Amino acid sequence: MSRSASDLAIEASGLVKRFGAVTALDGVDLAVPAGSVFGALGPNGAGKTTAVRILATLLRPDAGTARVAGHDVLRDAHRVRQTIGLTGQYASVDEDLTGRQNLTMVGRLLGLSRTRAGRRADELLDEFGLTEAGQRSVRTYSGGMRRRLDLAASLVSRPDVIFLDEPTTGLDPVKRAEMWGSIRRLVAEGTTVLLTTQYLEEADNLADEVVVFDAGRVVAQGSPHQLKRRSGTRTLEVQLTDPSRLAEVTGLLAAIVDTEPSRDPGAGRLSIPVTDGTALPAVVRRLDDAGIEVAELALRLPSLDDVFLALTGHTTGSGSGNTVGTDAGTTTTGPARTRTERSAA
Missing domain, CATH: 3.40.50.300 (P-loop containing nucleotide triphosphate hydrolases)
Structure with a gap:
């Protein structure tokens, strides 16, 4: 403007x-x-x-x-x-x-x-x-x-x-x-x-x-x-209530986004890059269908570090x-x- x-x-x-x-x-x-x-x-x-x-x-x-x-x-x-x-x-x-x-x-x-x-x-x-x-x-x-x-x-x-x-x-x-x-x-x-x-x-x-x-x-x-x-990529993060189901959720996310998520087994946390917000409702539905409880589910914008790297x-x-x-x-x-x-x- x-x-x-x-x-x-x-x-x-x-x-x-x-x-x-x-x-x-x-x-x-x-x-x-x-x-x-x-x-x-x-x-x-x-x-x-x-x-x-x-x-x-x-x-x-x-x-x-x-x-x-x-x-x-x-x-x-x-x-x-x-x-x-x-x-x-x-x-x-x-x-x-x-x-x-x-x-x-x-x-x-x-x-x-x-x-x-x-x-x-x-x-x-x-x-x-x-x-x-x-x-x-x-x-x-x-x-x-x-x-x-x-x-x-x-x-x-x-x-x-x-x-x-x-x-x-x-x-x-x-x-x-x-x-x-x-x-x-x-x-x-x-x-x-x-x-x-x-x-x-x-x-x-x-x-x-x-x-x-x-x-x-x-x-x-x-x-x-x-x-x-502008950088285009966002990160979907999932924090599980039961870390023992990490492998199951890893497969679930990979099937939806067609990308292997990164995992933090000790924290029971997974993160996966997504290009838009459409993956979030699909993940919510699949988790609910599988009876998997999550402590946190978030779609995060990239950091300015990510933006600077993408730009330069x-x-x-x-x-x-x-x-x-x-x-x-x-x-x-x-x-x-x-x-x-x-x-x-």
Whole structure:
């Protein structure tokens, strides 16, 4: 469905970026609705970070156009920087300062008075559960605390649009879930989030819409549910109440779907790929006719891992063989430089 420009927080058309002989972006189009989480999914070297750096005015495209919050990233770079926040792949806070001093410093660089900067720092420390740690040196913070402080720093100016470039890299599952909660709160308050990630689960949990990057191109776009349906294959799972009847049910399923199911004898579980939902009622009838009780019967969509593999022929971890330094984890122009440039522009 097409959207008017007023509905979009970010729009890009035909973005191209080359680094020597390597084409990092090859005609990328993006349309990010305001007030949503937009996921950019792909392995290192796919082009995600390069796209973010162009949208954040840290790189100039070789071709194409882009607008953020209605401002052209080339002609109105100063206005774009006043509108956005950026958190890179690694926390860029000053370890020798306390958490509060880091946030206050950012506020001062953005032109806030000392009093307003301190007040905003206290608000953000409270919002991100860092009030007690606010007077401690960041050197004593855990990785998750640094990531939360880094995200808080990108919100000092209350940006309309925030770019989160793999914000949960290196976090354990608990800290990752905490960061997800912070992102959901941002969107609930009206912020637009462009999230780049290699974690398919992250895109599935957070994103309203996802673009799949591979070798500098967007190879698919849609909601996680829509992308899952595109792969075509679903999985029928059967959990038996009586695992001793596993062999009998294996034959029954194979006869209906004409495929041998995979089995987990210890759990009494079988799973079998199906192309549509028509097999489900047939399986229910045959199980009922045979007097076989099931604890669970489910038809599951493919995971985003399955979708990515179907679209690109490789997993997110294998990459596309098109890795360049700006998209492979280096952050020489991350959030700290962005904030300084914003105040100086």
